[in-house]
Amino acid sequence: MELELRHLRTIRAIADAGSLTKAATALGLAQPALSAQLKRIERSLGGTLFERGRSGVRATPLGELVLDRTRVVLPAVHELQEEAVRFARSGAGCGPRTTFRLGGTHGPPLGGLVDRLAAAEPGVAVVTHTSWSEREIAASAAEGRLDYALIGACGESAPPESGRLAWAEVARDPVFVTLAADHPLAPRPESELAELAAEAWTDVPGDGCFADCFAAACVRAGFTPACVYETDTASCVHLVQVGRAVGLCRATFPETPGMVTRPLSGAPLVWRHLLGWHPEAPAALRAADVVGHVRAAHADASARSSSYTRWLADRSRVLHNAVEGANR
Known part of the structure; x- marks a missing residue:
């Protein structure tokens, strides 16, 4: 596994929180998922980063070394990202759009979005990146590597990178x-x-x-x-x-x-389908159009599912009967 910026943010979050449980809450993860992620990071770096105890976690000498570098790298990368976004937003050096960079988890909406964008703008290339990790996709959009992040969220849970990305709910299934x-x-x-x-x-x-x-x-x-x-x-x-x-x-x-x-x-x-983008990036200017394409792609996918079509019809009938009963 190659070390990524999101791994450095995870290490810093654990150190700042002082415990895996508190860090998991801050990151919006389940504690077992964070523990498994930390083990993968430690294997990649060749040693233990934190000592676990009843009072929480404490950085090992290797952990202190990594944290020292993290405190330098993350602010520098953040500054670079902000400068790049401002540069792109100003239009300096930018010509007409030639590429849509889409990231998504697996599912029908992503394929439908690619199809609709390719049909609507045949002169523009559509590049995709898929991952099982919603956090990875969202981080890539926040860091400027993707224009749009198409992911899902369970129930009413907040999407990742809520502080850096604008999110629109596409559908709820x-x-x-x-x-x-x-x-x-x-x-x-x-x-x-x-x-x-x-x-x-x-x-x-x-x-x-x-x-x-x-x-x-x-x-x-x-x-x-x-x-x-x-x-x-x-x-x-x-x-x-x-x-x-x-x-x-x-x-x-x-x-x-x-x-x-x-x-x-x-x-x-x-399951909520969500589309995210950086509010200060050029992608924000086209976000409303892209949201419309995703919603249309979702509607197409819904219509192709006979079991979902029946469920929607049954639900509509129940709601209609409930309204009729209340009006009597």
């Missing part, structure tokens, strides 16, 4: 479950989460709070997941198709042969 086509619950229009208590689960990784929100929803349903396989999208689909696990997906996720998507009763988990 329930989280669905993926089942093998021959699963006993597949013929049902929806399932209770508790009915899946004995299943193994599969999902793509992420560094937001979704794993914690899923675990909490399971506890409310009366069980703890026995096994969760975190892997890439193609492997998740395979594990579901062969009956090894059931999966979690966005409602717009396309069904494939041997697999169906179904809503969970009561929509215990919600």
Whole structure:
């Protein structure tokens, strides 16, 4: 693993907070996720950075060395970024836009956005970068390496880099479950989460709070997941198709042969699609157009999902009946 600026920010946050728990809260991460990230950073640097104790954490000699360099590097990079943004904002040396630089986590909206931008502006190249890490994508947009960050956030959780990026909510979807086509619950229009208590689960990784929100929803349903396989999208689909696990997906996720998507009763988990950009970068001038393209791409993906279309129609009917009943 190569050391990145986000790793230096993580090290500084831990030192400033004095404990992994407080640092995780400040960074918007689950404590186990931060501990795992710190271990990867320590392996990359060749030694332990912090000693853990009952009173918190204390930097080791290697940790002090890294922190000394971090206190120099991060302010210098921040100053460079601000100067670059001001330069770009002023229009100095800038000609017509030749590239859209998009970053996103995996899912239908990113492909739909690429398609719409390519169709709307055929003379402009579209460059993409994908990652399972929402924090990495957001940091790249904040640091000027990407024009737009297309990510998701669980429930009402704040997106990463909230202090440096402007965010627009593109859409809000329930989280669905993926089942093998021959699963006993597949013929049902929806399932209770508790009915899946004995299943193994599969999902793509992420560094937001979704794993914690899923675990909490399971506890409310009366069980703890026995096994969760975190892997890439193609492997998740395979594990579901062969009956090894059931999966979690966005409602717009396309069904494939041997697999169906179904809503969970009561929509215990919600996923928000977000588009972020630096408010002082040239990308801000086109943000409204890009948001419109993403919303249209999401609508297209929703229309292609028969299970989501049925869920939306059922919800609309329930709301309509509730309004009619209140007006009587």
